[in-house]
Amino acid sequence: MVIAAGAGPSWLDHSIWWHVYPLGFTGAEAAALPSGTPRRHRLRRLAKWLDYAVDLGVSGLQLGPIFTSETHGYDTTDYFTIDPRLGDDRDFDELILAAHERGLRVVLDGVFNHVGRSFPRFGDPGSAHWFRPTADGHETFEGHHSLVRLNHDAPDVLDHVVRVMDHWLDRGASGWRLDAAYAVPPAFWRQALDRVRPLHPSACFAGEVIHGDYAGYATASGLDSITQYELWKAIWSSLNERNLFELAWALDRHNGFLESFLPLTFVGNHDVTRLASRLDDERHLGHALAVLFTVGGLPVIYYGDEQAFHGVKEERAGGDEAIRPSFPDHRDDLAPYGWHTYRLHQRLAGLRRRHPWLVRARTAVRHLSNTAAALEMTDGAGHRLVTLLNLSDHPHRFPLDDTGLAVADASARTAEPCLVPEHGWAVLHQVTHAGVR
Structure with missing residues (x-):
């Protein structure tokens, strides 16, 4: 029996995403262009990197x-409108066309919890109901004066969000990542999606939720996917602390989430310190990626992580700049040291694509200590992968029956599938008489 999971368009099951922050990627100005300044057509720069994404x-x-x-x-x-620092509608249309020609879908970031203070409705007396007043002004998002929260009880706000979603889906987007979804009542998203989905049944909708009841929020909102921050934290923290029990605990909860929705999984994004900077021992970067690409969910690669970019997020004005850098004009201009990590991403992404059932797979921990873990992924239909993690200073022989198991990928090859070198990892697949399963 195939294990059931959350809803979503069928194409979502085969998704691996490259997450790009366009303003940073293209080297855009830090603030809006002065009035009268010609538009910068920087989305064209991003379009030049689509073949790189396909190769990834x-x-x-x-x-x-x-x-x-x-x-x-x-x-x-x-x-x-497209931000003048990035271009115009024609640039967007050309990016969508170029992506679709390469078989790539494009999901947009919908910031529908708050707006900037120069949003036309803000300050318009006739639109006061769009915002939540306070004793000394208007409610802001998490204390940021520049971000004014919308009133999600107002029908006009709901109508606005539906119009925006429909507009860009009509222009070729395949879905929405909903920023700060956790700050919005889940019933608001359900109302919006009840109106958008009939016109765009193949669109996907993912919500940013950092803490709290992921499954409950997914069920109440009707979203297809929720950001899996619990797993993100457990991956790097368990590797740094040499405490794989934390990862095992998070993966058990991850199994439960898969009953309700498809988690959006990641080891880096535009809001957090990059993985290569977060890890105390960069030998464990491959361990993090092996987990990302073999457990259930929808894996996301944050641009630059595939090149082992470093970058530390700082809690200050401009503290995101290091994790949102520009890319060069051409792939040949990337530093040579990053291509090893790029090729590792290629290999693991290829493994993931050869085993699309992993999107809904459950994980069982078959062997566990502080520094060693054997993670078995199955789908209830006979498919099986085993990911082995060794964080110790010595080779580790995992006490598993390796009958029918062969190495699909590993940090280093050994004579035995279940013997993993010091600070090594391996992914094993099941081999049958008919071939690889």
Whole structure:
């Protein structure tokens, strides 16, 4: 029997995303262009990297904010125009066309919890109901004066969000990543999706939820996917602390989430310190990627992580700059040291694509200590992969029956499938008389 999971369009089961923050990737100005300044057609620069994304092995782009905003894109001022720092509608259409020609889907970032202060409705007396007043002004998002929260009880706000979603889905987007979804009542998303989905039944909708009841939020909102921050934290933390019990605990919860929705899994994004900087021992970067690409969910690669970029997020103005850098004009201009990590991503993405059943797989921990774990992924239909992690200073022989198991990929090859070198990892697949399963 195939294990059931959450809803979503069928193409979502085959998704591997390349997450790009366009304003940073293209080297855009830090703030909106002065009035009268010609548009910068930087989306064309991003289009030149689509072949690189295809070679990486992804199936789509998850774009950060691209609409007109005041600074970083999350202070939107016009949801129906492309930010002049990035280009115009024609640039967007050409990017979508180029992506579709390569078999890539494009998901957009919808910032519908708050707006920038120069959003036209803000300050318009006739639109006061769009926002939540406070004793000394208007409610802001997590204390950021520049981000004014919308009133999600207002029918006009719901109508606005539905119009925006429909507009860009009509223009070729394949779905939405909903920023700060956790700050919005889940019933609001359900109302919006009840109106959008009939016109766009193949669109996907993922919500950013950091803490709390992921499954409950997914069920109440009707979203297809929720960001899996619990697993993100457990991956790097368990590797740093040499405490794989934390990872095992998170994967047990991850199994439960898969009953309700398809988790959006990642080891880096535009809001957190990069994996190569987060890990205390960079020998364990492959361990993190092996987990990302073999457990259930929808894996996302944050641009630059595939090249082992470093970058530390700092809690200050401009503290995101190091994790949102520009890419060069051409792939040949990337530093040579990053290509080893790129090729590792290619291999693991290829493995994932050869085993698409992993999207809904459950994980059982078959062997566990502080520094060694054997993770068995199955789908209830006879498919099986085993990921072995060794964080110790010595080779580790996993006490598993390796009958029918062969190495699909590993940090280093050994004579025995279940013998993993010091600080090594391996992914084993089941081999049958008919071949690989």
